Amino acid sequence: MSVNRRTLLGSAAGLAAGSLAAGRASARESEAGGSKAGGGAPQALASAGVITPHVGNLPFEMIDGVKQFHLIAGEFNQEFSPGFHVRIWGYNGSSPGPTIEAVEGDRVRILVTNRLTEATTVHWHGMLVPSGMDGVAGISGPSIPPGQTFAYEFTLRQHGSQMYHPHDDEMKQLAMGMMGMFIIHPREPGADAVDRDYVWMTHAWNIPPGTYRPNPATMTDFNIWTLNGRVYPGTAPMLAATGQRVRIRVGNLSMLSHPMHLHGHHFWISGTDGGRIPPERRWSAATVNVAVGTTRDVDFVADNPGDWAYHCHRSHHTMNAMSHTVPNLVGVDERAAGAEIAALVPGYMPMGGHGMAGMEMGPGPVNTAPMMAGRGPYGPVGMGGMFTLLKVRDGLTDFSRDPGWYAPPPGTLPRRV
Ligand SMILES: [Cu+2]
Numbered sequence: 001m002s003v004n005r006r007t008l009l010g011s012a013a014g015l016a017a018g019s020l021a022a023g024r025a026s027a028r029e030s031e032a033g034g035s036k037a038g039g040g041a042p043q044a045l046a047s048a049g050v051i052t053p054h055v056g057n058l059p060f061e062m063i064d065g066v067k068q069f070h071l072i073a074g075e076f077n078q079e080f081s082p083g084f085h086v087r088i089w090g091y092n093g094s095s096p097g098p099t100i101e102a103v104e105g106d107r108v109r110i111l112v113t114n115r116l117t118e119a120t121t122v123h124w125h126g127m128l129v130p131s132g133m134d135g136v137a138g139i140s141g142p143s144i145p146p147g148q149t150f151a152y153e154f155t156l157r158q159h160g161s162q163m164y165h166p167h168d169d170e171m172k173q174l175a176m177g178m179m180g181m182f183i184i185h186p187r188e189p190g191a192d193a194v195d196r197d198y199v200w201m202t203h204a205w206n207i208p209p210g211t212y213r214p215n216p217a218t219m220t221d222f223n224i225w226t227l228n229g230r231v232y233p234g235t236a237p238m239l240a241a242t243g244q245r246v247r248i249r250v251g252n253l254s255m256l257s258h259p260m261h262l263h264g265h266h267f268w269i270s271g272t273d274g275g276r277i278p279p280e281r282r283w284s285a286a287t288v289n290v291a292v293g294t295t296r297d298v299d300f301v302a303d304n305p306g307d308w309a310y311h312c313h314r315s316h317h318t319m320n321a322m323s324h325t326v327p328n329l330v331g332v333d334e335r336a337a338g339a340e341i342a343a344l345v346p347g348y349m350p351m352g353g354h355g356m357a358g359m360e361m362g363p364g365p366v367n368t369a370p371m372m373a374g375r376g377p378y379g380p381v382g383m384g385g386m387f388t389l390l391k392v393r394d395g396l397t398d399f400s401r402d403p404g405w406y407a408p409p410p411g412t413l414p415r416r417v
Pocket of ligand 1: 225257258259312313314317386
């Protein structure tokens with residue numbers, strides 16, 4: 001269990017690359033709530049590489065000293081939260097696509113198979129690649145026609161949290177979900193190594209309730225806000241044992257910025273798409289704005305046991321499909337009218353005039369996510385969208401399952417006076 005990332009990544013070339021990749025994939029799947037977790041090995045690996053909840057990391061093969069990855073662009077169904085399915089585009093069956101993870105100095109080859117009905121490219125966002133490998137349609141090099149596979153190949157001259165996305169029919173392809181993270185570890189992480197290294201991609205979608213495909217023509221009117229292609233309460237919690245060093249990396253290729261806020265801890269803003277920030281230039285905060293087209297890494301010690309919210313601080317971004325075209329009813333007593341309407345429309349509930357946070361959504365259109373949902377030990381959570389939890393527990397060793405709700409010690413709950 002004391003294998004550190006440097007030892008592990010350093011020895012990666014000497015291992016059967018496929019088995020390492022497979023081990024990592026199963027560690028990620030167990031993190032995402034999947035069932036493929038094995039015995040102890042994935043545990044060790046989980047603390048060595050990045051963890052991309054719900055999505056996992058892309059396996060690679062070592063071929064003549066080159067790490068070879070394979071991205072497959074295509075259309076598929078994805079469950080954003082229980083019962084809410086969307087028809088979107090992405091890579092290898094998910095949006096965001098699986099995280100590509102490598103080490104500064106690696107030679108990488110990324111095969112890209114295009115199973116879309118239109119041409120695509122991959123742009124390596126924030127990465128120092130030769131001009132011809134930059135993936136801008138019409139300029140850098142050829143686009144990939146439908147049905148064909150092209151190889152991008154370059155040497156990683158940098159470290160940091162970078163991204164990948166198409167630069168061909170970009171507005172539609174990004175809106176449909178084509179994006180992923182490309183994490184490059186420093187060759188010598190030194191004191192910068194962490195125990196738990198989480199990766200999230202934010203995204204904004206316009207999926208009117210009752211429909212299945214995002215509308216890529218939307219400019220500002222989004223109604224679904226995802227973390228790794230999931231909305232709360234469908235998002236997995238992040239886990240840490242008390243005292244562990246944790247990193248959270250966030251990439252944003254949506255059309256709005258997301259101020260990501262962590263409860264119970266201060267963090268150091270420790271990296272951008274320009275790479276890791278030297279320690280003397282880091283900055284302490286509890287919120288970091290992840291602007292459009294950027295990434296941010298934050299590092300902290302999980303020294304405060306509990307269940308801590310982690311969310312975008314734009315409050316509409318922690319809601320699911322909102323009825324935001326209804327009149328403003330704040331201050332209106334609509335209960336009498338609501339009772340009359342409910343007699344005609346079973347399940348109708350007046351909303352807007354009184355607090356919405358306790359409401360459980362009644363029957364509505366098929367295929368959408370309730371505006372606010374989730375239930376905790378003290379009642380309704382009233383959240384959706386870009387919201388999840390950091391669960392910090394003393395002596396946590398099993399990271400393959402949710403440890404349940406935190407039990408606050410006596411004297412640490414608000415009391416009635
Ligand atoms: Cu946001």
